[in-house]
Amino acid sequence: MKNKNTIIENAKQTILAESKAIANLVNFLNEDFKNAINFMHNSNGRIIVTGIGKSANIAGKIVATFNSTGTPAIFMHAADAIHGDLGIIQKNDVVICISKSGNTPEIKVLVPLIKNYGNKIIAITGNIQSYLGVNADFTLSSYVDKEACPNNLAPTSSTTAQVVIGDALAVCLLELNNFSSNDFAKYHPGGALGKKLYLRVKDLIEKNEIPQVSPSTLIKDVIIEISKKRLGTTAVIDANKIVGIITDGDLRRMLKDNSDISHLMAKDIMSINPKTIQVNEMAITALETMENNNITQILVKDNTTYVGVVHLHDLLKEGIF
Template identity: 90%
Template sequence: MKNKNIILENAKQTILAESNAIANLINFLDDDFKNSVNFIHESKGRVIVTGIGKSANIATKIVATLNSTGTPAIFMHAADAIHGDLGIIQKNDVVICISKSGNTPEIKVLVPLIKNYGNKIIAITGNIKSYLGTNADFTLNSYVEKEACPNNLAPTSSTTAQLVIGDALAVCLLELNNFSSNDFAKYHPGGALGKKLYLRVRDLIENNEKPQVAPTTLIKDVIIEISKKRLGTTAVIENNLIVGIITDGDLRRMLKDNSDISKLMAKDIMSKNPKTIQVDDMAITALNTMENNNITQILVENTNKYVGVVHLHDLLKEGIF
């Protein structure tokens, strides 16, 4: 138990150390940050993000965040850059160079080469007086007082600080670009996240059956219709309008309360004025409606015309849950 307590205490201290380091970054925000964002926003090129070691790993994540929020970006490893990959950089590109010390040999070789190309350099460094910090066009301070590592060696708080600055850049650019949820959907078409942003109700029901009965349909035939269409429910339709819904639950309650069902009709057990959704509504809206009303099916309309049923299983199948 003692070891377990030590583990939890170490974890808490790590999280506290990194959270404090991140919070302190607010004190370093200055005109260089603002000018960096504006320069990238007005640039006609891409953002090239480079680094070495753990900073290179952070660079790849920043690239991914920029790309997914509407700012074209490419990763360039600092070591590879000085061995042939400098061709990645084009005339109008902006280079973000990440280094905790700002004095690594690769960075010292790379910076003058980039400047000779005429490209602007944005430094993210924990040492603004370093070679990188003093030679960059814009310097963003990612200084941390101490790493979360007990030996103050392993990059922990420092890399988290770099990552947060990258996120801050991306979000500021997102706002300047008026990047909307529709734009986000364009860049995230796959997976549950993308589906929440583009999948519509009509996409869910296209292969579903369309169970329906009339108010005067006998219960025996209602049961047959629900069983046949395999959606656990049926709409009750009169004059082409939805007037009710019958679910498996309604049938169970009916059987519990009635010993003779031979003369019962749909209108006798249906729930009136059921919840409906429009065919062009988003699939996530269907999920929210089901959750808010504690139901597992919802009837779908096209204006006032009944067109089908969305079941919770349809949403589960698409990973929207």
């Protein structure tokens, strides 16, 4: 049994080997990369990404990245393609073919078939002198000196390099397409990521109570209002304007400093100029405001009208944190 102390060292060596391989890819960026990007950008078709073995797995990931960043893409397994799935490819589609060696039998059969259809091929290969590299219209090198695998056999650094080339293609197209965060939200409506991009403050407070007192409200009644509305705070409203805020913390400090509170009113303990946010602001903006000011609640306004409170717990419940 090998020494367990070598586990961390092996992990470090794997990460360092792959990071070195990735860093070296910048040396292979050339006119073919730029021309491939321009061709895809100007194409009226989709991006078909294909490969076999581990490269097929990478192809699936690249397709997902393209689709999530506004570039329509479809995965086509190289082996299935030569047994009937070539019908996936339409007239104006661009085919990205991924292969470390560039000389696998399936690739050698597939490439001329695609070219006979008149479609352009972008190769991502570790061997630009291979059959794929020579016959592609645009050849992008994903060459690595060696795999992170100690036997230099298992696809590790090479597949990571393929992923990175795919990411570079997707990001360049994203930039050319002026793909914005609002566009991104359309493709990611679910989960915390989507919520950060589309959820607004008004969505968070619609079921919340709206605690409020006047400056002359007695502290006893302030405590009742805060307890009843269960948001840990209340706004202090005068002539329909927010003039202050009282939180649980303000109440604790008041009780510490005063033995008799019967004469105290809201105006005596409220904090003036509280942080506020407009009802149509993004929920993520509310979180950033809370973090920057070390607070857990923000009063919400619709223009100048007080409409409620957004609490840190509202954001936590939605997974925005």
